[in-house]
Amino acid sequence: MKTKLVIILAIAACCILISGCVEEPVGIINAPVEILIGDMPTDEFKHINITFSEIKLHKSGNNSGWVNITSEPKTVDLLYLHINNLNESLGIEEIEIGNYTKLWIVIDNATGVLNETNETINFTIPSNTLKIQQLFRVQEGNNSIFVDIDLNNSILKYGGGEEYKLLPVISRLSHRHEKQWKLQEHNKSKIKNMTENRPPVIDIEVNGSRGKHVTVYVGENITFNASGTYDVDGNELNFTWDFDDETNGTGPIVTHNYTDKETYHVTLIVSDGELEDTERITVTVREQGE
Numbered sequence: 001m002k003t004k005l006v007i008i009l010a011i012a013a014c015c016i017l018i019s020g021c022v023e024e025p026v027g028i029i030n031a032p033v034e035i036l037i038g039d040m041p042t043d044e045f046k047h048i049n050i051t052f053s054e055i056k057l058h059k060s061g062n063n064s065g066w067v068n069i070t071s072e073p074k075t076v077d078l079l080y081l082h083i084n085n086l087n088e089s090l091g092i093e094e095i096e097i098g099n100y101t102k103l104w105i106v107i108d109n110a111t112g113v114l115n116e117t118n119e120t121i122n123f124t125i126p127s128n129t130l131k132i133q134q135l136f137r138v139q140e141g142n143n144s145i146f147v148d149i150d151l152n153n154s155i156l157k158y159g160g161g162e163e164y165k166l167l168p169v170i171s172r173l174s175h176r177h178e179k180q181w182k183l184q185e186h187n188k189s190k191i192k193n194m195t196e197n198r199p200p201v202i203d204i205e206v207n208g209s210r211g212k213h214v215t216v217y218v219g220e221n222i223t224f225n226a227s228g229t230y231d232v233d234g235n236e237l238n239f240t241w242d243f244d245d246e247t248n249g250t251g252p253i254v255t256h257n258y259t260d261k262e263t264y265h266v267t268l269i270v271s272d273g274e275l276e277d278t279e280r281i282t283v284t285v286r287e288q289g290e
Contacts, residue, residue, distance in 0.1 A: 043115065044112075044114060044115060045079065045112040045113060045114060045115060046079065046113050046114070046115045046118075047077050047079055047080065047111075047112060047113040048077065048078045048079050048110070048111075048112045048151070049075050049076065049077050049078075049109075049110065049111045049112070050075065050076060050078060050107055050109070050110045050166075051073055051074065051075040051076075051107065051108045051109040051110070052070065052073065052074055052075075052076065052090055052105065052106070052107060052108075053070070053073040053106045053107070053108035054068065054070055054073075054104065054105075054106040055068070055069040055070045055090060055091070055103075055104070055105050055106070056068045056069060056070075056103075056104050057069065057095065057100040057102065057103055057104075057136060057138075058100055058101055058102035058103075058104075059095075059096065059098055059099070059100050059101075060098075060099050060100065060101045061098060061099055062098070063096060063098075067093065067095045067096075067100075068091075068093060069090070069091050069093050069095075070090050070091035070093075071091045071092075071093070072091075073108060074088075074090050074091075075109070076088050076090075095138060096138070097138050097139060097140065098137075098138055099135060099136070099137055099138070100135075100136040100137075100138060101133065101134070101135055101136070102131065102132065102133050102134075103131075103132040103134070103136065103145070104129055104130065104131050104132070105129070105130040105132075105147065105168075106128060106129050106130075107125060107128045107129075107130075107166070107168060108125075108128065109125070110122075110123040110125060110166045111123065112155075112164070121163075121164055122164075123155070123164050123165060123166035124163065124164070124165045124166070125165070125166050125167075126165060126167060126201040127167060127168075127198040127199065127201065127232055128168075130147070130168050130170060130195065131195060131196035132147075132170070132173065132195055132196075133195070133196060134173075144176055145173070145174075146172065146173065146174040147170055147172075147173055148170065148171050148172035148173070148174075149168050149169065149170060149171070150169050150170075150171035153167075153169040153171070154166055154167055154168050154169045156230060158203050158228055165201065165230075167201065167230065167232040168232075169232060170195060195233070197233055197235070197272070197274050197275055198231075198232050198233060198275070199272070199275035199276060199277045200229055200230065200231045200235075200237055200270045200271070200272055200275070200276070200277045201229065201230050201231075201232070201277060202226060202229050202268060202270050202277045202278075202279040203226065203228035203229050203230065204224060204225065204226045204228075204229075204268065204279055204281065205223075205224075205225040205226075205228070206222060206223070206224055206225075206281055207222060207223055208223070208225075212280070212281055212282060213281070213282045213283075213284070214281065214282070214283050214284070215283075215284045215285075215286065216257075216258070216283065216284070216285055216286070217285070217286055217287065217288050218257075218258060218259060218260065218261055218285055218286070218287055218288065219257055219258075219259065220257055221255050221256070221257050222255065222256050222257060222283065223253065223254075223255050224241065224249075224253070224254050224255075224256065224266065224268070224281070225252070225253045226239060226252045226253070226268055226270065226279075227252040227253055229252065229270050229277075231272050233272065235272035235273060235274075236272070236273070237252075237270050237271065237272055238250075238270070238271045238272075238273070239251050239252050239268065239269075239270055240268070240269045240270075240271075241254050241256075241266065241267070241268055242266065242267040242268075242269075243256050243258075243264065243266055244264040244265050244266060244267070244283075245258060245260075245264060258283070258285045260285065261285050261286060261287050262285055263282065263283070263284050263285070264282070264283045264285065265280055265281075265282055265283075266280065266281040266282075266283055267279075267280050268280075268281075
């Protein structure tokens, strides 16, 4: 998948990103929000429908608080927009001129239609909120904020390639004001520092199969493989296993066996050093011949 999708938050008479502190102006302005697709569509999908349920800015200083840019959830076929060179408004809201320090984009649902089979698949969305922390200065005049989501890094296959996850990854953030012709951009390394950390997403195979329950015999080796676990922010991950028999393990792939007939609850904790995700697998151990 070589596609990128570009969300353009075109905030007319609204936001321009800058660094440093600025004096806060006053007033009310309109803030229309639009989305536009860029680059080529994926080879695998003919449609990708994403529901944007909320886009909001957080105001600092006087009258601080969240301001919603979207009025209601809206589903957009991103590839259709690209193919037809269209853009789509997600909402229009009047917001106060001033300084805003956060931009949140929430994706509630996503589906895709495969090219080869026309099958509609549902994307699992483990972490659905893009939280950008940066100073936005809302001032008079037309402004645009471009959020470029790279589908090549956002769409993942798992479950033997039969299931898909959508983990939105921002590859480019750019902005301009109507009085400034030069387009300013933040590359991926800078964006990582601007985007709030998200927890890892655990993916486990037990003896080569997925599922939260496995049955084995006493003394039989069990391979727990969590190497498919993914961190959307690209952080290094630590794996800690609790086998529920007073023993533990570390690393993405571990092998274990049980000496007693019983039901055990294996717990995996994956940490990126700040946030963590937890998954539990039930293991039923039987005697040979049962």
